[in-house]
Amino acid sequence: MANFARSGEMAFLKADKINSEIFSLTYGAMVAQIMKDYEDIEEVNRQLDRMGQNIGSRLIDELFAKTGIPVSSNFMETAEVIAKVGFKMFLGITANVVNPTPQQYSLTFRDNPMVDFVELPDNCANLRYCNLLCGVIRGALEQVQIKVECHFVRDMLRGDETNEIQVRFLEQVRESALDQSFA
Amino acid sequence: MTIFNFLIFNPSGLCLYFKEFPAATSSKNNPDSWKLMYGLLHGLKGFSQFMAPRPSPSGRYLRCLSTHEYKLHCFETATCVRFVISTDPRTPDLHDQLATIYNTLYVEYVIKNPLYKLGDRIDCELFVTRLDSYLRSLPCFASS
Numbered sequence: 001m002a003n004f005a006r007s008g009e010m011a012f013l014k015a016d017k018i019n020s021e022i023f024s025l026t027y028g029a030m031v032a033q034i035m036k037d038y039e040d041i042e043e044v045n046r047q048l049d050r051m052g053q054n055i056g057s058r059l060i061d062e063l064f065a066k067t068g069i070p071v072s073s074n075f076m077e078t079a080e081v082i083a084k085v086g087f088k089m090f091l092g093i094t095a096n097v098v099n100p101t102p103q104q105y106s107l108t109f110r111d112n113p114m115v116d117f118v119e120l121p122d123n124c125a126n127l128r129y130c131n132l133l134c135g136v137i138r139g140a141l142e143q144v145q146i147k148v149e150c151h152f153v154r155d156m157l158r159g160d161e162t163n164e165i166q167v168r169f170l171e172q173v174r175e176s177a178l179d180q181s182f183a
Numbered sequence: 184m185t186i187f188n189f190l191i192f193n194p195s196g197l198c199l200y201f202k203e204f205p206a207a208t209s210s211k212n213n214p215d216s217w218k219l220m221y222g223l224l225h226g227l228k229g230f231s232q233f234m235a236p237r238p239s240p241s242g243r244y245l246r247c248l249s250t251h252e253y254k255l256h257c258f259e260t261a262t263c264v265r266f267v268i269s270t271d272p273r274t275p276d277l278h279d280q281l282a283t284i285y286n287t288l289y290v291e292y293v294i295k296n297p298l299y300k301l302g303d304r305i306d307c308e309l310f311v312t313r314l315d316s317y318l319r320s321l322p323c324f325a326s327s
Contacts, residue, residue, distance in 0.1 A: 057301055061294045064261045065286040071242035071261040143262040 004080050007067040008088035014066065015089060024116040031129060041126045048128070052135020053142070060140040063089060075146055075169045079105045082137060082167075095165075104168040106153070112163060120157050128152050134165060145173040186324050187253060187269040189314075191289070193302055194263035196221040200305040202315070204324075207269075223248075224257060224265055246278050260285055274323040288313050 038044050067085055083095040095109040114130050134150040141148050147170040154160035185206040191199040198217040231244035248255040249272055258266045258281035266281040292310035293299055299307055
């Protein structure tokens with residue numbers, strides 16, 4: 001466990017960084033633009049999730065390339081990697097893994113550079129502002145043959161005391177029938 | 184010692200990139216040979232997992248396939264992208280060099296290229312030129 005935290009830290013130190021305010025503001029501007037384009041809040045959530053998925057499927061390669069951590073095809077092991085390496089590398093924060101079981105786990109975190117300066121107006125109560133993160137996790141795990149379902153259960157923007165993303169295991173995708181015959 | 188050809192396969196077996204060097208006398212630049220190659224790699228992966236006395240902690244098994252006339256060096260990423268290089272049989276293991284290609288060239292110039300769509304054939308100019316000069320700089324690359 002400790003070495004995941006260390007490889008996350010190392011990767012974070014080596015990575016190129018941008019000012020976190022620029023990041024928060026551009027993300028905010030993007031969400032605001034999507035809200036204008038789609039008007040429907042549920043559709044906005046879906047679009048954020050889809051964008052995240054495309055991002056995640058690329059970030060995973062960078063994560064493996066920069067940290068050299070071994071391939072983990074075990075669902076429970078992915079929790080620590082996402083929480084301690086992924087979050088640290090790409091957001092500069094770490095998450096905690098809560099209630100890990102073979103079928104699901106939760107990631108909780110309090111600091112989140114994405115929501116600096118953000119207040120949700122009343123008419124956006126259903127907006128999941130950081131839904132992009134769910135998409136990233138889903139897209140990344142998809143690339144290592146793990147299908148998951150991922151959503152926010154607690155959100156500090158909506159008055160909860162912490163952010164919580166729940167990740168639920170759906171299935172392990174085999175590369176093809178040939179693998180199965182040898183397994 | 185020489186390099187004959189270099190290939191990248193995506194997880195569904197599509198050849199993303201193919202490069203042949205002049206030393207290869209019989210050309211493999213056609214989709215049928217790529218399919219054969221992928222089929223072989225796929226089968227070998229299953230077989231090498233099956234034969235392993237204990238599970239490999241890194242999740243990797245296959246490193247190279249050696250014959251009298253050539254040697255195939257393989258590297259598979261966690262995302263099941265396969266890098267393959269075929270060389271003269273006396274060439275030492277190029278597993279680490281393939282890992283370097285993945286870490287410093289594929290991720291930097293292909294994955295991070297916003298114009299590249301995952302799963303498409305690679306025609307990113309930067310990647311192609313950097314890869315070519317990297318392969319040419321390897322000690323095992325010598326024009327025959």
